[in-house]
Amino acid sequence: MELTIALGIGLLAGCGVWLLLRPRTFQVVLGLSLLSYAVNLFIFVMGWVRGGRPPFVERGVPVDAAAFADPLPQALVLTAIVIAFATTALLLVVLLAARGLTGTDHVDGEEPAE
Amino acid sequence: MIEHLVVAPIVLPLAVAAALLLVDERHHAAKASLSLAGVLALLGIAALLVARADLATTHVYRLGSWPAPFGIVLVADRLSAAMVLLAATLAAAALWFSLARWHRAGPHFHTFVHFLLAGLNGAFLTGDVFNLFVFFELLLAASYALALYGGGAQRVRASLHYIVVNLAASLLFLIGVSLVYGVAGTLNMADIAVRVAALAPADRVLAEIGIGVLAVAFFIKAGMWPLGFWLAPAYAAASAPAAAIFSILTKVGIYAVLRLWLLVFGGTSGAELLAFGGMATLLYGVMGMLASQSLGVLAGYGLLVSSGTLLAAIGLGAAGSTAAGLYYLGVSTLGVAAFFLLIELVERAREAGADMLAVTAEAFGLRSDEKEEELGYAIPAAMAFLGLAFLGCGLVIAGLPPLGGFVAKFALMHALVREEASIPAWSVVALLLASGLAATIAFGRAGVRIFWASERVPPTVRLMEIAPIAALLALSVVLTVLAGPVLDYLGAGARALHAPAAYIEEVVGR
Numbered sequence: 001m002e003l004t005i006a007l008g009i010g011l012l013a014g015c016g017v018w019l020l021l022r023p024r025t026f027q028v029v030l031g032l033s034l035l036s037y038a039v040n041l042f043i044f045v046m047g048w049v050r051g052g053r054p055p056f057v058e059r060g061v062p063v064d065a066a067a068f069a070d071p072l073p074q075a076l077v078l079t080a081i082v083i084a085f086a087t088t089a090l091l092l093v094v095l096l097a098a099r100g101l102t103g104t105d106h107v108d109g110e111e112p113a114e
Numbered sequence: 115m116i117e118h119l120v121v122a123p124i125v126l127p128l129a130v131a132a133a134l135l136l137v138d139e140r141h142h143a144a145k146a147s148l149s150l151a152g153v154l155a156l157l158g159i160a161a162l163l164v165a166r167a168d169l170a171t172t173h174v175y176r177l178g179s180w181p182a183p184f185g186i187v188l189v190a191d192r193l194s195a196a197m198v199l200l201a202a203t204l205a206a207a208a209l210w211f212s213l214a215r216w217h218r219a220g221p222h223f224h225t226f227v228h229f230l231l232a233g234l235n236g237a238f239l240t241g242d243v244f245n246l247f248v249f250f251e252l253l254l255a256a257s258y259a260l261a262l263y264g265g266g267a268q269r270v271r272a273s274l275h276y277i278v279v280n281l282a283a284s285l286l287f288l289i290g291v292s293l294v295y296g297v298a299g300t301l302n303m304a305d306i307a308v309r310v311a312a313l314a315p316a317d318r319v320l321a322e323i324g325i326g327v328l329a330v331a332f333f334i335k336a337g338m339w340p341l342g343f344w345l346a347p348a349y350a351a352a353s354a355p356a357a358a359i360f361s362i363l364t365k366v367g368i369y370a371v372l373r374l375w376l377l378v379f380g381g382t383s384g385a386e387l388l389a390f391g392g393m394a395t396l397l398y399g400v401m402g403m404l405a406s407q408s409l410g411v412l413a414g415y416g417l418l419v420s421s422g423t424l425l426a427a428i429g430l431g432a433a434g435s436t437a438a439g440l441y442y443l444g445v446s447t448l449g450v451a452a453f454f455l456l457i458e459l460v461e462r463a464r465e466a467g468a469d470m471l472a473v474t475a476e477a478f479g480l481r482s483d484e485k486e487e488e489l490g491y492a493i494p495a496a497m498a499f500l501g502l503a504f505l506g507c508g509l510v511i512a513g514l515p516p517l518g519g520f521v522a523k524f525a526l527m528h529a530l531v532r533e534e535a536s537i538p539a540w541s542v543v544a545l546l547l548a549s550g551l552a553a554t555i556a557f558g559r560a561g562v563r564i565f566w567a568s569e570r571v572p573p574t575v576r577l578m579e580i581a582p583i584a585a586l587l588a589l590s591v592v593l594t595v596l597a598g599p600v601l602d603y604l605g606a607g608a609r610a611l612h613a614p615a616a617y618i619e620e621v622v623g624r
Contacts, residue, residue, distance in 0.1 A: 020282065025274065032281050039285045039292075046296035072301075073292065076244060080288055083251045087284075090258060091277055098274050101267040107278075109271040 001049050005041065012038035023112070025095045025105050029088065036084040040077050047073035119166070120175035120190045122159045123198050123235035126152060131228035139221055146213055149224035153206045156231065160199035167195040167607075174241070174620055182622045183305040187241040189621060192607030193440065197238040197369055200444055203589065204362050204451050205231050207582040208355040211455050214578045216355050219264050223355075226263065230256035230359060237366050241621055243291050243328075244301045246370065250287065250335075254280050257363060260356040261348060272351035279334065279344040287331035293324030304621035307377045307614060325378060329371060336367030336421045339395040345418060346402060350410030354458035357410070358451040364417055365443055368424050372436070375428075377614045388429025389538050395422030396545045400552040409457040412556055413450055416511045419549050420446040426542045427526055434529035436608035441601055442522035445593055449510030449519060452586035456503050459496075459580070460564055462573035496575040501565045503580070506587040508557035513550045518590040521597045523550065 012034050019031025047070035055071035057063050095105075102109035130152030137145050166173065167190060175188040190198075205227055209217075217223045233253025240246050258280075261273040295301055297320045298309040310321045330341070337345040345364070349357050375384070399422050402415035420442070427439035506517060513523035523546055530539045593600060610616060 020278075028278055032278065032285075035282070035285050039288045042289060043292040046292040048296075073295070076292070076295075079244070079248065083248070083284075087251070087255065087258075087277075087281055090255065091274075091281065094258075094262065094270060094274050094277060097262075097265075098267075098270045101270050107274065109267065109274075 001051070002045075005045055005049060009038050009041050009045070012041070023106055023108075025098065025107055028107060029091055029095060032091070033084075033088055036080070036088075040080055040084070043073050043077050043080060045073075047071075117173075117175065119159065119162060120173050120188050120239065121177070123156060123163070123202075123239065124188075124232055126156055126159065127228040127232040127235065131225045131232065134225045134228065135222070142218055145224050146209075146217060149209060149228065150206075150213075152228060153202065153209055153231070156235075157199075157202045157206055160195065160202045163190050163195040164192075164199050164603075166190075167192045183300050183302045186245050187302065187304075187621055188239045189241040189617070190239055191610060191617065192603060193369070193373070193611060194238045196440065196444070196604065196607065197365070198235050200365075200447060201231060201234045201238070201362050204359055204447065207451065207455070207586050208358040210582040210585075211358070211579055212355040214576050216264070216353055219353070222259070223263060226256045226259045227355075227359065229253075230260060234362065234366065238369060241303050242301050243294065243303060243306065243374075247284070247287050247291055250366070251284060253363070253366070254284070257360065260359065261352050263356050264353040269351045269353075272348045275344055276348035283331045283334040286327055286334070290324050290326075290328030290331060293327060294321055297321045297324065302622065303374065303377055304614075304618040307618055308622065310378055321378075322383060325374065326384070328374065329384070332367040332370045332374075333391065333425075334367070336364050336371065336425065337395065337418050338391050338421065338425060339398040339418075342395065342398070342418055342421070346406075346411050346414030349414040349417065349454075350408060354455050357413070357454040357457075361413075361417055361447050361450040361454060364421050365424075365447055368421060368428070368443065371425070372428055372611065376611045377617065380612075380614065385429050388425050389542070390429075392422045392424070392426030392429055393538075393542060393545055395419075395425060396542075396549055398422070400545070400549045403549075403552050403556045406556065409460065409560060410454075412560060413453045413457060416446075416450050416453065416553065419511075419553070420450065423526070423542075423546060423549070426545075427530065430534050430536075430539055430542060431530055432533045433605070433608045433612040434533050435526065436611060437601060437605040438522065438525035438529045440604040440608060441593075441597070442519075442526055444600075445510060445518035445522045445590055448586050448589055448593075449507055449517075452503070452583050452590075453507040453511065455579075455583050455586070456500065456507055459573060459575050459583075460500055460504065462575070496573050496580075497565065499580055500573070500575065501561075503583050503587065504557070504561055504565070506590070508553070508561070510587070510590050512553035512557060513546075514554065516594065517587070518593040518597070521594050525597075525601060 016031045016035030016038055019027045019034060022028065050069055053067060053069040055069045055074060057068065098109060099105050104111055134145055134148055173190040177186045209227060212223060230253050233249050233256060236249030237246055237253060240249060258273065258277050261276055262269055294306060297317050298306050300306055300309055313321060334341045349360055352360060395418055399415045399418035402418060403412060406412040406415055424439050424443055427435045509517045510519040513519040527543045527546060530542055
């Protein structure tokens with residue numbers, strides 16, 4: 001389980017970094033999205049990978065910490081997802097503005113000399 | 115009631131920003147008055163926080179009254195209070211300046227400034243790492259909007275790079291935070307300090323990697339070489355009031371490094387990285403200053419020099435250097451902010467540099483021949499005022515007497531040599547002197563080109579535009595006159611940073 005998730009995070013992050021370094025703005029946006037998925041999974045895993053355990057403690061039942069999943073990383077991931085979503089939307093608008101103003105989708109706003 | 119003062123610098127700008135959204139764009143006067151009232155109230159609150167930081171070393175505010183490691187705490191110690199005051203001062207000057215023209219150049223200028231202030235104050239006050247991330251995102255989101263403010267191809271292109279770099283940095287921030295959480299099991303800064311100290315060596319390595327990744331994110335914000343190439347173009351392209359406020363954004367990164375590094379590691383691991391990274395930044399900034407063709411780029415490299423100086427001073431020295439560094443932080447930020455505001459006025463006198471502004475004005479229907487008599491009268495002998503202000507900014511940034519930059523650099527060199535008379539310390543002193551020389555050359559060259567040029571247009575400069583610049587420079591004079599008390603205040607703050615036991619005790623001890 002750990003290995004699968006670790007490989008998944010690595011694959012997402014690798015693709016994300018590669019796309020981030022590409023010269024077209026849309027690739028950069030996709031790269032940032034993939035990277036943020038990798039990071040979100042990473043945060044999630046930091047609460048340890050344990051299946052089938054509830055994140056809540058029931059009132060009146062004796063608490064054994066090992067029997068519960070850590071709810072805090074899940075809350076952190078939620079925050080991170082919302083923020084990444086909002087900033088990606090903003091970046092898309094800037095991307096469209098740059099495309100409209102410069103007439104090219106190159107990140108530097110001009111096509112490289114041949 | 116007074117204990118809620120700590121949360122006021124975050125709540126007030128948020129409330130004002132939300133209220134500003136409700137006012138229609140056509141009611142410029144109403145928007146401006148509300149915004150100015152908000153920022154003046156914030157200045158008052160910040161001053162009160164600074165004054166009250168004298169009473170006790172730390173003020174801890176527990177949000178929702180949750181006990182420390184479980185809830186989020188806000189901590190207003192001397193450093194945080196001083197940073198909040200600095201941010202409010204810059205925002206007040208920039209808003210004042212924007213009233214002449216800029217705040218009508220696009221929608222929601224005041225709203226963005228207040229959201230930026232909320233993010234800045236939150237980042238300075240919070241005692242929780244993830245909360246720091248959220249406030250970073252808030253201030254960055256507002257800064258993206260402000261970087262784009264005014265529009266135009268050049269701004270959009272520069273902002274695109276700025277946004278992508280900062281988004282990538284935010285992802286690094288998240289990786290660092292989650293690594294630290296995975297090992298220490300807490301997000302409260304003071305609690306992290308306690309738990310990291312008690313970790314087994316294998317886990318401690320993971321925590322150090324986590325803090326290291328966090329530090330990379332902060333270094334990107336602070337513009338440390340080789341992570342600071344984005345800074346100068348983005349800041350040079352931003353509109354004048356936005357760039358003036360941005361001059362404190364690099365300081366947020368410095369603040370975060372100072373706070374976390376001294377708290378968690380007590381200034382031991384990674385000191386060389388900070389010191390040599392700072393020196394490299396200083397060198398890069400110096401070369402950039404000498405090579406810069408436009409004033410905006412010159413100001414951007416001025417910020418890099420200031421970042422490099424601070425990082426080197428933090429990495430090398432003990433409490434005395436940190437105190438001098440904090441004084442330098444305040445003075446250099448005010449100086450660069452004044453310079454960013456001045457650049458726009460100076461550019462009006464130059465045909466070549468004026469084209470970008472003309473395009474912007476055209477895009478938003480702001481013709482220069484438009485009647486603007488309600489904004490106050492154009493001052494006579496504008497060129498003389500601009501020249502004097504240019505000289506003042508140059509003196510502050512280069513660190514020449516009699517303005518505050520000199521006192522700051524002198525105090526810094528004195529503390530470095532006294533506390534740490536080693537080869538790195540002497541190299542920093544040499545680099546500081548070289549940066550002063552380079553800034554003098556760069557400013558002298560630019561000044562000759564602008565003020566002694568034969569074909570120039572006499573610019574129309576309004577009192578409302580020159581007044582905030584004069585106020586910022588006057589503040590630098592005030593800081594020079596009051597250098598003793600200010601340095602004492604910051605010295606006590608720096609000693610508290612270097613001995614974090616009291617901070618930890620106050621946050622989690624009870």
